[in-house]
Amino acid sequence: MKTLLRGGAVVSMDPVVGELARGDVLIEDGVIVEVGEYVDAPDAEVIDATDRIVMPGFVDNHRHSWQTAFRGVGADWTFPEWAVAMHGTVKPHYRPEDVYVGTRLGRLEALHSGVTTMLDWYHVAQSHEHEDAAVAALRDAPGRSIFCLGAGWGTPNPVEADIRRVRSELSGDGLVTMAFGLRGAEDTGTDMVAQELKLAAELDLRTSLHVASDGTQRPVADLHEYGLLRDTTTYVHANGISDDELRMLADAGASLSISPDVELKMGFGSPMTGRALAAGLRPTLSIDDVPSVGGDMFSTMRTAFAVQRGLDGGLRSRDLLEFATVDAARSCGLDSRTGSITPGKDADLILLRTDDLTVFPVTDPVATIVSAGHPGLVDTVLVGGHVVKRDGVLLGVDLPALRNRLLESRNRIAAAAGVPLDTTWHPQPNR
Numbered sequence: 001m002k003t004l005l006r007g008g009a010v011v012s013m014d015p016v017v018g019e020l021a022r023g024d025v026l027i028e029d030g031v032i033v034e035v036g037e038y039v040d041a042p043d044a045e046v047i048d049a050t051d052r053i054v055m056p057g058f059v060d061n062h063r064h065s066w067q068t069a070f071r072g073v074g075a076d077w078t079f080p081e082w083a084v085a086m087h088g089t090v091k092p093h094y095r096p097e098d099v100y101v102g103t104r105l106g107r108l109e110a111l112h113s114g115v116t117t118m119l120d121w122y123h124v125a126q127s128h129e130h131e132d133a134a135v136a137a138l139r140d141a142p143g144r145s146i147f148c149l150g151a152g153w154g155t156p157n158p159v160e161a162d163i164r165r166v167r168s169e170l171s172g173d174g175l176v177t178m179a180f181g182l183r184g185a186e187d188t189g190t191d192m193v194a195q196e197l198k199l200a201a202e203l204d205l206r207t208s209l210h211v212a213s214d215g216t217q218r219p220v221a222d223l224h225e226y227g228l229l230r231d232t233t234t235y236v237h238a239n240g241i242s243d244d245e246l247r248m249l250a251d252a253g254a255s256l257s258i259s260p261d262v263e264l265k266m267g268f269g270s271p272m273t274g275r276a277l278a279a280g281l282r283p284t285l286s287i288d289d290v291p292s293v294g295g296d297m298f299s300t301m302r303t304a305f306a307v308q309r310g311l312d313g314g315l316r317s318r319d320l321l322e323f324a325t326v327d328a329a330r331s332c333g334l335d336s337r338t339g340s341i342t343p344g345k346d347a348d349l350i351l352l353r354t355d356d357l358t359v360f361p362v363t364d365p366v367a368t369i370v371s372a373g374h375p376g377l378v379d380t381v382l383v384g385g386h387v388v389k390r391d392g393v394l395l396g397v398d399l400p401a402l403r404n405r406l407l408e409s410r411n412r413i414a415a416a417a418g419v420p421l422d423t424t425w426h427p428q429p430n431r
């Protein structure tokens with residue numbers, strides 16, 4: 001089966017393909033086979049891309065989508081307030097159905113705003129049923145997803161059996177794959193980190209790890225001392241770590257995931273974008289927590305861009321788009337499949353409206369996407385060549401029914417946890 005995206009402004013994020021003011025993209029059996037100014041394919045189904053930018057879908061390599069039912073309620077929270085509210089107060093009341101519907105609508109929301117690849121960093125609850133519900137939700141949303149299992153999160157217990165169990169269910173290379181969310185040396189000690197990395201290597205799993213420092217800790221240097229830095233690990237946040245630690249990450253070939261909105265609003269400190277680049281480390285971008293911040297990559301890129309410009313005048317708009325596509329795909333080990341419009345890669349593509357008055361006229365597509373882009377422009381989304389959103393509408397999903405399920409989930413959890421769903425909910429971290 002062939003599909004031709006005809007007559008769009010192509011932003012490929014591939015240095016060889018480059019940008020085409022008017023171009024065609026030919027897809028065959030889900031794979032990009034040809035990109036050019038004019039591609040002849042009389043037997044292809046045509047999608048008219050006139051007045052559209054055609055670009056690779058965004059890659060978000062760190063989002064905890066189980067929290068979707070509480071979207072927006074934590075806009076004013078600090079990190080300690082978020083932790084006591086989400087982990088301490090509502091999480092114990094999550095049932096598998098709550099994980100399912102939160103994760104599924106969270107994944108659909110990401111697709112809706114053009115995130116074709118998403119790593120779902122799971123740290124909600126520890127029963128097998130909860131984990132299976134999250135995996136089922138990702139499988140029931142037509143995106144490319146990575147289930148990052150943060151098994152045993154918040155405890156020092158061994159998690160090997162849990163990781164092996166889920167790995168045996170996610171052993172293929174389909175749209176939903178698996179990663180291993182490490183708890184970190186502060187929680188489990190370096191011996192456990194070493195054991196977990198050994199297990200990850202045996203099971204061919206990439207790993208992800210939250211780190212940060214208030215200036216007194218050296219979490220990356222500590223791992224380095226024990227030989228525990230890997231080129232298959234994505235370090236999340238890393239605010240406050242020193243420049244020599246950034247260079248250790250760069251030397252190890254590790255990845256860095258920056259969540260600029262959460263980091264700034266919750267008090268982690270400045271995003272490490274500019275300092276990472278100076279240390280030879282290519283950053284990527286992620287959403288993190290939707291109770292506190294929006295879930296789309298446009299605003300995330302814009303925050304990261306504005307902050308770095310404010311700090312030192314650094315970054316160009318193209319950098320941001322690379323962080324959010326091809327660089328993030330590399331951090332997920334998926335750069336041979338996604339992240340750019342490159343012949344041979346899977347067709348994970350989005351079409352953005354250029355005739356919308358919020359961006360019209362589009363003279364430089366990359367500059368427009370980064371400076372003024374928003375989810376309302378996302379007209380069409382393809383994952384593996386399969387159209388999952390068309391004319392601004394997600395296909396094949398009963399959204400009214402899912403919305404009702406999410407509201408029921410939110411209301412039940414809030415009632416069980418005894419929290420008000422309004423501005424009177426003030427988490428008390430010190431109690």
Ligand SMILES: [Zn+2]
Binds near residue numbers: 064
């Ligand atoms: Zn996180």
